[in-house]
Amino acid sequence: MILKVVKYGDPVLRKKGARVEAITPEIEKLVEDMLETMYAAKGVGLAAQQVGVPLQVTVIDVREVTDRPSSLELDGQPADVAAFMPLVLINPELTLSGEKVTGPEGCLSFPEIYADIVRSEFVDVKALDRKGKPIAFRCGGLLARAVQHETDHLRGILFIDRMDAETKEELRPELEALQAKTKEELKSRK
Numbered sequence: 740m741i742l743k744v745v746k747y748g749d750p751v752l753r754k755k756g757a758r759v760e761a762i763t764p765e766i767e768k769l770v771e772d773m774l775e776t777m778y779a780a781k782g783v784g785l786a787a788q789q790v791g792v793p794l795q796v797t798v799i800d801v802r803e804v805t806d807r808p809s810s811l812e813l814d815g816q817p818a819d820v821a822a823f824m825p826l827v828l829i830n831p832e833l834t835l836s837g838e839k840v841t842g843p844e845g846c847l848s849f850p851e852i853y854a855d856i857v858r859s860e861f862v863d864v865k866a867l868d869r870k871g872k873p874i875a876f877r878c879g880g881l882l883a884r885a886v887q888h889e890t891d892h893l894r895g896i897l898f899i900d901r902m903d904a905e906t907k908e909e910l911r912p913e914l915e916a917l918q919a920k921t922k923e924e925l926k927s928r929k
Contacts, residue, residue, distance in 0.1 A: 742776045742790040744847045747897070747914065748921030752848060754793035756786075756893040759829045762871035766796065770827055770869050773798045782847045784885045786892030789848050797889035800825040801881050807842075809882035820882060828874075831866035831890050835859035842884055844898050852913055856901045858887050 777785040787796040811818045837860030845853045
């Protein structure tokens with residue numbers, strides 16, 4: 740089932756996700772629905788907060804992006820990124836490493852708003868997969884950026900919080916308009 744993607748201005752985007760203690764049928768359904776929603780929206784990642792659920796669950800799939808490469812290491816060995824997709828991360832823990840690199844980002848909760856964001860070049864990830872099994876890997880490139888972006892969502896941090904002041908000021912009219920529209924929609928639903 741395709742879920743509604745929450746837009747900037749909805750308070751759920753600022754909620755820290757609760758840890759998932761067990762992989763229940765509800766969590767399995769949430770993961771399936773999030774994947775379906777992400778693909779329908781043509782995104783590379785989606786966090787549970789973005790569908791109105793404050794849990795530490797995110798889905799990622801970078802296979803469709805061919806102009807921004809990703810790297811993946813399993814047990815210190817290079818691995819095929821495509822074979823590892825779609826990626827489901829539950830209760831992820833990140834260790835950032837490498838240089839800080841600037842790259843373009845967008846977000847399904849901020850339609851048509853893009854900016855260059857500084858992120859770590861590599862990230863070591865420990866999480867549970869969709870079956871509740873522990874997974875650990877190192878990634879770089881677009882995958883590292885997506886993992887950091889989505890994990891931020893799980894902590895109530897948005898990519899606009901990572902923008903430099905000048906960029907945020909340039910985008911202020913669009914951000915304020917989106918926030919106002921979202922708040923108006925929330926009011927009309929009450």
